[in-house]
Amino acid sequence: MAEHCRSWYAATANDRRGHPSLAGEQAADVCVIGAGFTGLSAALTLAERGYSVAVVEAQRVGWGASGRNGGQLIGDPGTEARMRRRLGEADADALWALRWRGHEIVEERVRGYAIDCDFRRGYVDVAIKPRQMRDLEADHAYLQQRGFADESRLLGAAEVAELLGTTAYVGGLTNFRNGHLHPLNLCLGEARAAVSRGVRVFEQSPVTRIEHGARPRVVTDRGAVSAEAVLLAGDALHRLEGRRLDGHTFNAGSFIIATAPLPAEARRRINPRDLAVCDGNHLLDYFRLSADGRLLFGGRCNYSGREPASIRRALVPRMLKLYPELRDVAIEYEWGGLVGVVPNRIPLLGRSAPNVYFAQGYSGNGINMSHIAGEIVADAIDGTLARLDLFERIGHRRLPLGRWGGDRLMALALAWYRLRDLL
Ligand SMILES: Cc1cc2nc3c(=O)[nH]c(=O)nc-3n(C[C@H](O)[C@H](O)[C@H](O)COP(=O)(O)OP(=O)(O)OC[C@H]3O[C@@H](n4cnc5c(N)ncnc54)[C@H](O)[C@@H]3O)c2cc1C
Numbered sequence: 001m002a003e004h005c006r007s008w009y010a011a012t013a014n015d016r017r018g019h020p021s022l023a024g025e026q027a028a029d030v031c032v033i034g035a036g037f038t039g040l041s042a043a044l045t046l047a048e049r050g051y052s053v054a055v056v057e058a059q060r061v062g063w064g065a066s067g068r069n070g071g072q073l074i075g076d077p078g079t080e081a082r083m084r085r086r087l088g089e090a091d092a093d094a095l096w097a098l099r100w101r102g103h104e105i106v107e108e109r110v111r112g113y114a115i116d117c118d119f120r121r122g123y124v125d126v127a128i129k130p131r132q133m134r135d136l137e138a139d140h141a142y143l144q145q146r147g148f149a150d151e152s153r154l155l156g157a158a159e160v161a162e163l164l165g166t167t168a169y170v171g172g173l174t175n176f177r178n179g180h181l182h183p184l185n186l187c188l189g190e191a192r193a194a195v196s197r198g199v200r201v202f203e204q205s206p207v208t209r210i211e212h213g214a215r216p217r218v219v220t221d222r223g224a225v226s227a228e229a230v231l232l233a234g235d236a237l238h239r240l241e242g243r244r245l246d247g248h249t250f251n252a253g254s255f256i257i258a259t260a261p262l263p264a265e266a267r268r269r270i271n272p273r274d275l276a277v278c279d280g281n282h283l284l285d286y287f288r289l290s291a292d293g294r295l296l297f298g299g300r301c302n303y304s305g306r307e308p309a310s311i312r313r314a315l316v317p318r319m320l321k322l323y324p325e326l327r328d329v330a331i332e333y334e335w336g337g338l339v340g341v342v343p344n345r346i347p348l349l350g351r352s353a354p355n356v357y358f359a360q361g362y363s364g365n366g367i368n369m370s371h372i373a374g375e376i377v378a379d380a381i382d383g384t385l386a387r388l389d390l391f392e393r394i395g396h397r398r399l400p401l402g403r404w405g406g407d408r409l410m411a412l413a414l415a416w417y418r419l420r421d422l423l
Contacts, residue, residue: 004060007068007335008258008290009184014116015192019061022202022223028054030381031218031227033207033240036066037183037367038359039233040190041105041374047197049382054225055191055199056218058206062187064237065366068337070256070286070298072276073106073179074123075099076365086344087394094390095346096146100177102368105375106186113196115189118291122275123178126160126169132280136173143175151176164277165270166322180276180288183367210240212353229381232358233374235366236338244352248342248396249361255311255336256298257319258290259329267293270323285318295319295326301364307336339364342396349373349391357381357388 004010030046032039035057043053057063076099084092110119127133136154143152155163155172163172191201202223210230211217218225232240236251262270267289271277276288285299297319300308308314311334320327342348342361347369349359357380359373380388 004063004067004184005335005337006333007184007256008294008296008333009067009182011333012182012185012292013188014185015188019057019191019195019201019203022054022056022205022220022225024223026054026200026223026225028052028200028225028227030054030229030231031056031216031225032231032233033210033218034058034064034233034235034238035061035187035191035201035203036064036233036235037187037190037370038066038235038374039231040066040187040194041371042231042233042359042378043199043374044109044190044194044197045375045378046381047194047199049378051381053194053199054227055194055201056205056207056220056225057201057203058234058237060203061191061201062184065235065337065339066187066370067184068256068335069183069367070254070276070288070296071180071183071367072123072278072286072288073103073119073181073367074175074276074278074365075103075178075368083346091390091393094387098372098387100368101375102371103177103179105371106181106367109190109193110181110186113189113193115186115193117182117185117189119179119181119186120274121176121179122174122273123176123180124155124160124163124172124174124275124277125280126164126172126277127280128169129280130170133171135280136171140173148175148177163271163273163275164322168322169279174275178276181367182291186367207238207240210356212356214355216353216356229355229357231377231381232352232356233360235360235362236340241352241356241358245348245358245360248348249340250343251338252341252364253302253306253336254298254339254364255300255308255315256296256334257312257315257331258333259295259297259326260332261293262289262295262326262329264293266325269325270295287319294332295323295329301339310334311336339366344394344396346394346396347373347391348396349376349388351388351392 362369
């Protein structure tokens with residue numbers, strides 16, 4: 001069974017203790033499949049409300065995207081205009097109200113459970129082209145209208161150059177509501193917090209099927225958990241409930257390199273405010289400094305789900321285009337993971353049976369959204385369905401041709417986006 005992938009996160013993990021694997025029959029109020037942010041966040045919320053919860057994880061806590069991602073805590077206002085056209089004002093307002101709820105949950109947990117995960121605020125969206133700058137101006141107008149004037153500011157090219165030590169961008173939009181953190185340490189910390197609240201976490205226990213019924217059973221090769229309700233939180237990595245879920249979400253690969261720690265002078269030049277950064281391309285590059293002063297540089301998304309022959313060969317030229325002065329800096333880690341993507345970018349939350357819930361498909365914006373989803377599903381299990389209803393109302397288009405054909409369609413879409421980014 002796999003250990004955490006060889007990343008800078010795994011090398012700096014705070015908690016190397018494991019959890020037992022599932023053996024024999026267990027019972028709980030709620031059984032969660034998957035120990036990433038979605039599963040753990042829901043488990044912890046439910047345990048705080050007095051439910052008995054078992055979490056069953058195929059590999060290790062944080063083994064999936066939650067323990068490998070860019071660490072950028074973002075509430076994405078970039079799709080607001082499109083969302084309003086699609087959903088109408090009332091539902092769009094309800095979604096807006098949720099936009100930064102994940103940040104609040106993360107911050108409450110970091111404080112409340114003393115989770116050491118290098119959390120800090122500060123983020124900037126950067127525009128490579130004037131068209132992207134116009135999008136940022138529209139986002140800024142929304143933020144201003146909604147009372148976030150103090151936390152976000154539009155920047156011209158010269159200001160971005162000062163902030164990021166590169167002249168590659170025509171402008172940017174800062175957002176000090178957003179921030180960044182060490183995702184694996186957050187995930188491991190949330191798992192320990194859950195255990196402290198009585199949650200049973202089982203690792204190295206792949207779930208092979210869910211048996212539906214008045215008390216559904218979550219079955220592995222060596223054991224089972226029966227529960228009042230089940231949450232499927234396996235995102236891009238599971239193949240369960242295919243009849244309900246196939247054709248709705250697709251897997252994209254995303255990849256990251258970590259340099260050796262940079263000298264203090266280089267850090268001051270390329271990111272003196274210690275911001276997380278995303279560019280405006282559809283297939284975006286994203287980067288930030290780690291707590292020990294490395295540049296973590298990510299991007300080169302693909303829809304084949306396969307790793308490039310060499311992650312560093314794919315990413316280093318992109319990093320050097322921004323920062324040629326890092327030419328001689330060693331690349332010490334490279335890794336990648338799978339992101340669950342929904343074509344309309346609205347997460348897929350709902351039920352495949354009255355007591356079997358699913359939450360997945362955050363399209364690369366998952367740290368915030370997975371915590372929101374965890375709370376929404378916990379509320380639904382707790383009897384408050386309003387916010388789950390909102391997501392179940394949203395019509396997700398199911399791509400024809402099942403998973404195989406859908407993956408090819410997504411590959412075509414990717415080629416189109418690459419072309420648009422180039423133009
Ligand atoms: C390289 C990369 C960079 C990213 N960067 C960012 C970023 O900067 N900011 C951001 O907000 N988002 C980012 N994302 C997206 C974000 O990480 C995800 O959306 C989020 O972590 C999903 O959380 P999750 O708990 O739903 O899924 P996961 O973290 O993938 O967890 C699912 C878990 O379920 C388990 N599982 C699957 N099937 C089974 C089974 N049959 N039985 C038992 N267990 C099972 C898996 O082993 C896994 O541990 C990035 C993703 C990647 C891959």
